Amino acid sequence: MKEIDGRGLACPAPVLQTREALQDGSPNEVRVVVDNPSAQQNVLRFLESQGFQVVLERVGNDYGVIGRRGAGSSVTPVSVAEPLATDGKIMVMCTTDRIGSGDDVLGSKLMVSFMHTLKEMGAALWRIVLVNNGVKLTVDGSEVLEELKRYEAAGCKILVCGTCLNHFDILDQKRVGETTNMLDIVCTMQLADKVITL
Amino acid sequence: MYRISENLALIQTVDFFTPIVDDPYRFGQIAAANALSDVYAMGGTPKTAMNLVAFPASTMDLSILRKIIEGGADKLQEAEVVLIGGHTIEDKEIKYGLSVTGVVHPDRVLAKKNLRPGDRLILTKPIGTGVINTAVKADMVSAHLAEEVSLLMAALNRDGARIMADFDVSACTDVTGFGLLGHLAEMVSGSGCSARINSARVPVIPGAEEFAAMGLIPAGAYNNWEFRKQMVIFDQAVPRMVKDLLFDPQTSGGLLISVCDSHCQDLAAALKGGGVASADVIGEIVDNRQEIISVV
Numbered sequence: 001m002k003e004i005d006g007r008g009l010a011c012p013a014p015v016l017q018t019r020e021a022l023q024d025g026s027p028n029e030v031r032v033v034v035d036n037p038s039a040q041q042n043v044l045r046f047l048e049s050q051g052f053q054v055v056l057e058r059v060g061n062d063y064g065v066i067g068r069r070g071a072g073s074s075v076t077p078v079s080v081a082e083p084l085a086t087d088g089k090i091m092v093m094c095t096t097d098r099i100g101s102g103d104d105v106l107g108s109k110l111m112v113s114f115m116h117t118l119k120e121m122g123a124a125l126w127r128i129v130l131v132n133n134g135v136k137l138t139v140d141g142s143e144v145l146e147e148l149k150r151y152e153a154a155g156c157k158i159l160v161c162g163t164c165l166n167h168f169d170i171l172d173q174k175r176v177g178e179t180t181n182m183l184d185i186v187c188t189m190q191l192a193d194k195v196i197t198l
Numbered sequence: 199m200y201r202i203s204e205n206l207a208l209i210q211t212v213d214f215f216t217p218i219v220d221d222p223y224r225f226g227q228i229a230a231a232n233a234l235s236d237v238y239a240m241g242g243t244p245k246t247a248m249n250l251v252a253f254p255a256s257t258m259d260l261s262i263l264r265k266i267i268e269g270g271a272d273k274l275q276e277a278e279v280v281l282i283g284g285h286t287i288e289d290k291e292i293k294y295g296l297s298v299t300g301v302v303h304p305d306r307v308l309a310k311k312n313l314r315p316g317d318r319l320i321l322t323k324p325i326g327t328g329v330i331n332t333a334v335k336a337d338m339v340s341a342h343l344a345e346e347v348s349l350l351m352a353a354l355n356r357d358g359a360r361i362m363a364d365f366d367v368s369a370c371t372d373v374t375g376f377g378l379l380g381h382l383a384e385m386v387s388g389s390g391c392s393a394r395i396n397s398a399r400v401p402v403i404p405g406a407e408e409f410a411a412m413g414l415i416p417a418g419a420y421n422n423w424e425f426r427k428q429m430v431i432f433d434q435a436v437p438r439m440v441k442d443l444l445f446d447p448q449t450s451g452g453l454l455i456s457v458c459d460s461h462c463q464d465l466a467a468a469l470k471g472g473g474v475a476s477a478d479v480i481g482e483i484v485d486n487r488q489e490i491i492s493v494v
Contacts, residue, residue: 012336015413038417045413045438162431166488171428179427181492184434 002027006043007035007062014039015046022050028069035062055155088193089126092118093185094134096198097142108143114198115144118151125151127188130177131161134198139173148176159184199240199307207304211236214250214295218331218449219348222262226269226294227352232450233296234277235372238359239453242302247274249284252293266294277354311389312369315485318462319393322358322469322477323452325378326406326443327351328416333409343405350403351450358453361472365465366458373451379444380422381454382491383429392486395493397440401476410439410446418447426491433494444493452476456483 004021006014014034021030030052032043040056040063047054052067098107099114115137118125128151130137137144138160152158158177165171165179189195200208213233217225230247237244249270253263263286274281279298330347333339339347355372362370369389373381378400386393422445423430432441457465462479469477 011417012332012414016336036417038415038420041420042413042415045411045415045442049412162488162490166490171488174428179431181431181433187434 001029001031001066004030004032006032006039009034009039011039011042015042018043018046030067032065032067033059033062034065037063039063040065056153088124089191090121090124091127091129091188091192091195092125093129093131093189093195093197094137095132097133097136099198111137112143112147115147119154125156126192127157127159128177129159129161129180129185129188131164131185135160135164135168135174136170138176139170140175145175152176159188161185199302199304201304205303207302207307209237209240209242209300209302209307210297211300212250212295212297214293215449217292217294218351219334219344221348222265223269224348224352226266226271227273228269228348228450229266229294230270230273230277230296231352231354232374233298234273234279235355235374235450235453237298237300238355239308239370239372240300240302241306241308241359241363241367241370242300244277244279244298244300246280246282247296247298248282249286250293250295250297251284251286252289252291253286254290254292255288258292262292266292270294270296273352273354277356306363308367308370310369310371310385311387313385313389313391313393313456313483314368314458315391315483316459317368317456317483318459318479319382319395319481319483320455320457320462320466320469320477321373321378321401321452321480322355322455322474323350323353323373323448324401324403324476325373325446325448325451326403326410327449327451328377328419328446329406329410329414329443330403331449332416333405333414336414338409338414339405347403353450355453357472358455358469358474358477361468361474362453362455362457362465364468365461367455367461367465368458369456371454373448373454375418375422375447376425377419377422377445377447378451378454379430379491379493380426383426385454385456386429386489386491389489390487391483392488393481393491394484395444395481395491397436397444397493399478400440400444400480401478402443406443406446407439410442415442416447419443419445422447429490431490431492433492436493441493
């Protein structure tokens, strides 16, 4: 793997440095470390435009981008934008902030446990869509907020219903995921191989 | 804005920045066009201006400073604005801009947030100057395109402002550092309305999409997006490079005009016929009190 240190450089220098490294011997794997999130995003875009599958990582206070050549590569490609789901794309549609009806305290605990355990689905977990009371899981104070952030960082897209956020007047308190609309949700359902509704 | 009498109000603005092009004369022109834009966007007529200059006189040739100021002065002359003074300080990095004073009839002031549901949005200059300037730094832009974009940045918003004065315009702003969606968010926030943008209709500088897709995006675009992400809902079909461009910080960008639906086509045609060739209808104001921007 080719290592590139782009720390201390202002945009567009990290992209140019990466470009130079690719021209020099066309490596199948590169790892670029930069010191700010904008440079990380720019290197991500550059590598994807050059046909690499890309994952992002945090390296202490710095930001890493790992690129692997897609086709013909011996390495299993992984991408942040579209995780390679070997056993289908699973969409989890969460309409509630608690699991089941009966005892609310128990329901909340079950949700924490569910979100924690969901990672066992591995790369197949493709989208988590939050609607109605489910959107309350994305705000400060939610017990699963950190868990959701981890899924997002790992490449699972989190879609949060904008109408619902507005209804509860918590649009500005959302801390994870992309605000979305019903058209997005319906398209996501159509593209998913499996939809699990809570 | 300051009302002096029943039919006269003062508009005063100030804007300055570090060089964004290599040619000092052109930089002076761009800085002046940019400083004048605020007055045009408010429906006013700029009258006088004062220079603000920071220059490393101990290490840099004074002829560079002269060219910057000459560029600014020529642009002011084109705008029929009188330069009445200025102030220069010693600094490590060059900075240039102007404080501009204009006049407007108090009843004709265009506010940013006076949007009406049903209005259409017209943008008068293509976006992408931030991306192109980043690509220029990367030495990936042809001399021809770089010149074209620097002329675009140096172009006054005067014609657009003069033409829109004859139509039923409810609100206007000039698009600069916050990017198109950042400035639209400013208009929408507190207006009681929402906006819908048809991203395919937004004029983009040729080549900017390609550079954006390669990651030649200024950090400001990401900051703009981060700042307004709660307000903006993108349709899934909008490509990432288009999203990036919609938040790309602009230097001396165009006017974003909210015009009555029935005047929209006439205004667009008048702009195109009046030398504002890139003007296009890019979206509309909708009756939705959530104050969001949806982009399709």
